[in-house]
Amino acid sequence: MKYLLVLLCSVVLGGLALAQGQGGVLQRGQAVFEDSCAQCHRTNGEGLPDTFPALNKNPFVLGDPKPVIATVLNGLKGSLGQMPGWKDKLDDDQIAAVVTFIRQAWSNRAPAVTPAMVAATRGK
Ligand code: HEC
Numbered sequence: 001m002k003y004l005l006v007l008l009c010s011v012v013l014g015g016l017a018l019a020q021g022q023g024g025v026l027q028r029g030q031a032v033f034e035d036s037c038a039q040c041h042r043t044n045g046e047g048l049p050d051t052f053p054a055l056n057k058n059p060f061v062l063g064d065p066k067p068v069i070a071t072v073l074n075g076l077k078g079s080l081g082q083m084p085g086w087k088d089k090l091d092d093d094q095i096a097a098v099v100t101f102i103r104q105a106w107s108n109r110a111p112a113v114t115p116a117m118v119a120a121t122r123g124k
Helices: 002-036 065-074 092-104 115-122
Strands: 076-078 081-083
Touching: 002 092, 065 092, 065 115, 092 115
Parallel strands: none
Antiparallel strands: 076 081
């Protein structure tokens, strides 16, 4: 009985720690987004028509995570203009957090991105 209680407690505490850890990633990602991205893509993720692309409901943002990570690392020069690169300003953890945030904020629901995935893309 005692052991069962200990087991139960560790499952509950472990679950809490996990939930907090995940909340932490989204909170860190939101902070990075507000500091570094929202002036263009706006806090609501809708961007500005013909100027800054919306990130909300954007199939590119929700798709394969590698090109999304590469865009944030290296920036992007396209028909709309120049998106700055962040590889010298944000570390792997910050980029993983902000990419996870833009994939899970607003109406977006796509799997999280890990710092290891950012490190692998950065190395290329
Ligand atoms: C100075 C304005 C500016 C800032 C700051 C900025 N972006 Fe961008 N972003 C752009 C522009 C402009 C484009 C589109 C470039 C093009 O295709 O012509 C873009 C494109 C993107 C795309 C690709 C969207 C698509 O559909 O191709 C993603 C993803 C993105 N930005 C994420 C971010 C994130 C995350 C940050 C913060 C770390 C950020 N951006 C900061 C201007 C900005």
